[in-house]
Amino acid sequence: MKLVDGRILREVSVILGAAAFFGLFINFFHPHGVRVSFTRPPLPYADDELLVKKLHRDAQSSKPGTSKGENIRYTEPALVSTKQVIDLMTKNDAILIDAREPEKYYAEQIPSSINIPFEMYDLYKSVVDTLSADKWLICFCDGPPCDMGELLAHELAADGFPKVAIYAEGIEAWKTLGNSVVPEGE
Amino acid sequence: MAFKLNKDTPITILRILVGILFIFSGITKILNPSEFAWDIDNYRMIPYILVTLMAIILPWLELLCGILLMVGPFKKGASLILLFTSVMFLIAISSALFRGLNINCGCFSVNAESMKISIWKLIENIALFSALLIIVTNLFRIRLIKS
Numbered sequence: 242m243k244l245v246d247g248r249i250l251r252e253v254s255v256i257l258g259a260a261a262f263f264g265l266f267i268n269f270f271h272p273h274g275v276r277v278s279f280t281r282p283p284l285p286y287a288d289d290e291l292l293v294k295k296l297h298r299d300a301q302s303s304k305p306g307t308s309k310g311e312n313i314r315y316t317e318p319a320l321v322s323t324k325q326v327i328d329l330m331t332k333n334d335a336i337l338i339d340a341r342e343p344e345k346y347y348a349e350q351i352p353s354s355i356n357i358p359f360e361m362y363d364l365y366k367s368v369v370d371t372l373s374a375d376k377w378l379i380c381f382c383d384g385p386p387c388d389m390g391e392l393l394a395h396e397l398a399a400d401g402f403p404k405v406a407i408y409a410e411g412i413e414a415w416k417t418l419g420n421s422v423v424p425e426g427e
Numbered sequence: 428m429a430f431k432l433n434k435d436t437p438i439t440i441l442r443i444l445v446g447i448l449f450i451f452s453g454i455t456k457i458l459n460p461s462e463f464a465w466d467i468d469n470y471r472m473i474p475y476i477l478v479t480l481m482a483i484i485l486p487w488l489e490l491l492c493g494i495l496l497m498v499g500p501f502k503k504g505a506s507l508i509l510l511f512t513s514v515m516f517l518i519a520i521s522s523a524l525f526r527g528l529n530i531n532c533g534c535f536s537v538n539a540e541s542m543k544i545s546i547w548k549l550i551e552n553i554a555l556f557s558a559l560l561i562i563v564t565n566l567f568r569i570r571l572i573k574s
Contacts, residue, residue: 252504256495260488268483273461277479281468360543386469386530 287319287406292329292377318380318394318405323418326379326408335377335406340393345383349422351415359389362396369400377404384411438565442506445558446497449509452535453490460486466533470519488512496562506563513556520549 268274276282321329329335330353337354339346346356357365359382372378380394394407416422456463464482468475488508495505516534523530523544532548 249503249507252501253508256488256491256501256504256508260491261484263491264484264487267457267487268460271460273459275460275464275479275482277476277483279474279476281475382529386471386528388465388469388530392531 286322286325289325289328292319292321292325292406316398316403316405318391318398318407321377321379321406321408323408323410323414323420325406326415327420329377329379329406333376335379336372337408338378338380338390338393338397339412340380340382340389341387341412347424349412349424351381351412352421352423357393359393359396362393369397372397372402374402374404377406378402379406379408381408381411381415384413385409387411435565438562441558442502442562443497445509445555445562446493446495448535448555449489449493449496451493453486453488453493455535456482456486456533457490463533466531469528469530469533470523471528472519472522485512503566506559506566510556510559510563513552513559516552517549517556520544520552524549 326335326337330337337351339350339354339356340359341356342358342360343356346354346358350356355368357368362369378394378397380390380397382389390411391407391409394405398405412422460482463486464478467473467481468478473481489512492505492509492512495501496509499505520532520534524546528544530544532544534548534552
């Protein structure tokens with residue numbers, strides 16, 4: 242039995258070539274195209290001034306915490322660095338939301354963070370309803386490759402919260418940079 | 428034109444269903460390649476340059492192979508490519524499950540809540556692999572009988 246002969250190899254080559262051609266050509270003009278690179282691009286953190294301006298402007302015109310539906314405006318979450326997280330927390334302008342599973346949160350957490358596990362978002366609706374629209378809601382999880390923080394941020398934004406941020410580096414980077422974590426109850 | 432059932436009808440239907448699935452999968456990824464690149468990168472399995480190339484080329488490969496699997500004269504080549512990609516998906520998902528990664532699968536859509544890596548995603552992909560294996564076996568057996 243000869244599974245792959247010259248004709249099959251030609252077919253495979255033509256399909257691969259066509260996919261590569263269309264992919265690279267369309268990607269060049271695509272608004273969400275991928276930049277071909279050997280290294281990961283740096284994360285596009287939000288501008289510090291924007292973090293301050295945006296919250297006061299948007300907070301007044303939104304009614305978050307309700308279920309998805311009428312009059313809910315989606316505002317794209319901002320990406321924040323560890324320093325920006327610390328600054329916002331110091332100014333009492335933010336609520337840190339841990340999107341990991343409760344077991345992980347109870348074992349180790351960033352001080353003053355609350356837990357809304359992304360995978361139990363609907364169960365935690367009562368907690369979501371208590372969140373303030375006046376503060377930045379900073380969502381995070383373990384850090385890359387975990388993306389629960391990002392997914393939670395999109396859920397909150399879809400529920401109408403205007404000031405949602407993603408701390409993509411997560412708790413691992415938080416610890417690496419020498420910041421404290423505490424087990425529950427401390 | 429009357430449609431007649433014969434012994435190849437089940438395989439033809441299977442080819443059409445799998446073809447539609449890959450067309451849908453390819454289009455959703457083509458619409459947002461940067462999200463797909465993010466999903467692939469989250470697996471932390473390949474260098475970033477391959478992540479970008481895969482995010483650009485793989486969706487088109489799925490789209491073209493999906494179309495060719497249904498209608499094309501290149502259906503043997505398309506079925507082999509799709510079988511290879513499904514093996515790749517199986518390895519990636521198994522590896523992510525084994526490492527306990529809580530990430531988006533990036534399988535048939537991007538950035539969707541239902542696309543989180545889970546044992547169900549693995550079962551879905553095993554089913555897809557099985558369907559493709561049946562198609563490939565069938566296509567190549569027909570060729571062997573004729574020769």
